[in-house]
Amino acid sequence: MNQVVVNVVKARLRRQLVGWGRWMGFEVLGKEESIDFLSPYRIAATPGDQAVLPDVNDFIDADKLVFGRTTAMPEPGYVWQYQSNARKATLLRCGALFSESKVLCLDWRGNQRLLSDFVTLQPRAIRDVDTVIAPWSHYLDGVRFGGYYDYLVLVAGKLCRIKEALPADVFNQAVVAYPLFNTAYEQELLALIGFSGGQIFDSRSTDLRFTTCILGNSGHWFYPNMEDLMALKRQIELQLETDAYQSNRIYISRSGRRRIVNEDALIAMLKKYDIQIIEDRPRTVAEQVAIYRNASFIIGPHGGSFTNILWCRPGTHLVELFSSNYVPDFFLYMARQLDLRYSAHYFGPESENRFSQLEEDILVSVPDLERRLEQFFSEKSTA
Incomplete structure (x- = not known):
């Protein structure tokens, strides 16, 4: 399926989702709309500095061009500390913020399974907390989302961006919730970043109710904002012993x-x-x-x-x-x-x-x- 067809299908699905949302009494915001909605709550911003990638010729055949010169355009990275002014907000099963009759999408444009989050009959355990960190709002499919690269770039890096934007006491008292990857590396990285087991919730099984939500946006899948990855590097290397370099x-x-x-x-x-x-x-x-x-x-x-x-x-x-x-x-x-x-x-x-x-x-x-x-x-x- 070529990209034009993919874009047409995505646009059609998004129109359907928006229509279903209006019929059910809620509004589905796109990525840009979500960023605009959260603008009063922004507490940190990192510019998306462009990077020029040079020509790369083949390692063996120097006359063969593997990559032509291109400009990578990472997106800015934001952190928001959202305060619900009405009744307590919640996260949908997919990890998206649902508040003021609005569903926010800060990762990728549209979430084709949002409707099922509203109509599913499977109950979730309800838990009240003060502050939740919500770093991810999509289910894993094992192809596009769900691997080691995806976790480090899209979740762990964002969590470190959020950690460095918050006062230590706010971060230490918050819980984190999203559809967990349920991997050993996820558990280890969450612990290294600073989350204990009692602070970690799977949004598919727990319905958290809260007044404060800490959020961050995802950027380009291929060209992530390097400040996220450098924040991850700082946080992880602080926790690990450094051996003598072996080359x-x-x-x-x-x-x-x-x-x-x-x-x-x-x-x-x-x-x-x-x-x-x-x-x-x-x-x-x-x-x-x-x-x-x-x-x-x-x-x-x-x-x-x-x-x-x-x-x-x-x-x-x-x-x-x-x-x-x-x-x-x-x-x-x-x-x-x-x-x-x-x-x-x-x-x-x-x-x-x-x-x-x-x-x-x-x-x-x-x-x-x-x-x-x-x-x-x-x-x-x-x-």
């Missing part, structure tokens, strides 16, 4: 989608260059931070693990491997913002639609890559 060369393996189909041959070659193989298995956030913080050279297939370049030291070199049918540039964006070195490579015929196969596996020409690595590390040793 490791590492390969990040993937066992699910976008895996390297000839990985056995690739790994055998990489070991010749003292590249450690990081297998795809569950790890704590602390372990992932340590792996990336101690790396000087990283290579592997495009995937959510590369969100961890946030913990890398400036100058670390990331080599990202793609299929020719899925070549997104958001780790190029992060690497540039973090003062890392970046290279990219894909093997095979170039695709006209570089976002057509999100889950396609990746083939690597091992002999070509070996010749390039031999040259690369030789140049490094003589530099």
